[in-house]
Amino acid sequence: MKKLFFVFFLALLHLVTFAQSIVLDKEKLLEYYQTQRYADAAQYLKSIYPTDTKDVKALSQMAYCNMMAGKLPEAEKSYLSINEIQPNTLPVLFNLANINTRRGNDTKAKAYLESIVKIDTINFNAFKQLAGLIKDSLQLKIAYLKKANSLNSADADVATDLAQGYRDLQQWALGYQVLKVAIAADTSNLFLLQAQLPFANELKKYKEVIYVGEKLLKDGTDANVVKNVGKAYYFLKNYQKCINLYEMLEKMAMQNEMTLYLMTLSYRELKNLDMAMVYAKKTIEEGVSANTATYYGLLAGLQESNGNLTTSVSSYKRGLTFSENSNIYYRLGLLYDLKLKQQKSALTYYNLYLKSKPDVNSEKEQIEYVKTRVSDLKVTTK
Structure with a gap:
């Protein structure tokens, strides 16, 4: 019995001696904090405390310093240790959520935030952050935002x-x-x-839009404000004000299909048909993507592969109404030549292909083939 007591006494004496051996230089640590040398502070704390320390205060200091220094894995390790010792502490859960958000691990971040709202059902920041992490469900995002909005x-x-x-x-x-x-x-x-x-x-609160929007425009021209104010002027039948505002957008190259369309209608209402036609054309051009012809070419190619040759021709030609496309000319030439056996039409589109000035480097073989076919077809179509 005396021997057992002696062993216990020695163990206790060792712990006391070890605890007394940890002398934290608070002035040194404060200097690191004040000069924002958080990595040095973290390294200093690591040199003072053992790697398996259960001292929550020490773990908190190391976690904070590592997080501020951008050493997120080390910070997470310390916060996880604290969470094991003192489970479900809100500041720790928030920090773990923050670390995982910064590291792109949204699933883990959401799990920590969901733990927080289970503990504290009126935690505004948790609901706000949860909403920010939702990417694939508008309804769920709105639900979290509604809760946060109800709290603040x-x-x-x-x-x-x-x-x-x-x-x-x-x-x-x-x-x-x-x-x-x-x-x-x-x-x-x-x-x-x-x-x-x-x-x-x-x-349809148009007067409010104009009142608020004009005040905002005094602080600087913002394209979105101009778009909204111009729209309000149009619906209040102040067509010239609408045109004046949208001309500002044109000068900044920030017009869009809607603004050009309303300019067209405004000129029409002002009986300026020439300008209305100018802006009608601009509206059409703005509404068409630069890639529309390419998209029709893709669709036509699929239709051709599926054996729908007549439909394919229509889609190719529809693509050409949006912009000249050398690839479509080439595909139409091949289609008329090899599948529809309409050699005159094939010759027409082969020539259009050559006139469209295809890239001589990337389309060298195609160009040579078309030139050969054009020579052959000129003979057979005489």
């Missing part, structure tokens, strides 16, 4: 994101109301005021 309706980021969700669902009145409440809490927030303009336009 004045938060501009949440209000804007929630309104955007409602916009995607075409629920304009709900989005407008969310932003209205946030604006009431911060009437000078230009981002919120700007975000509300498209909602007000959709709800």
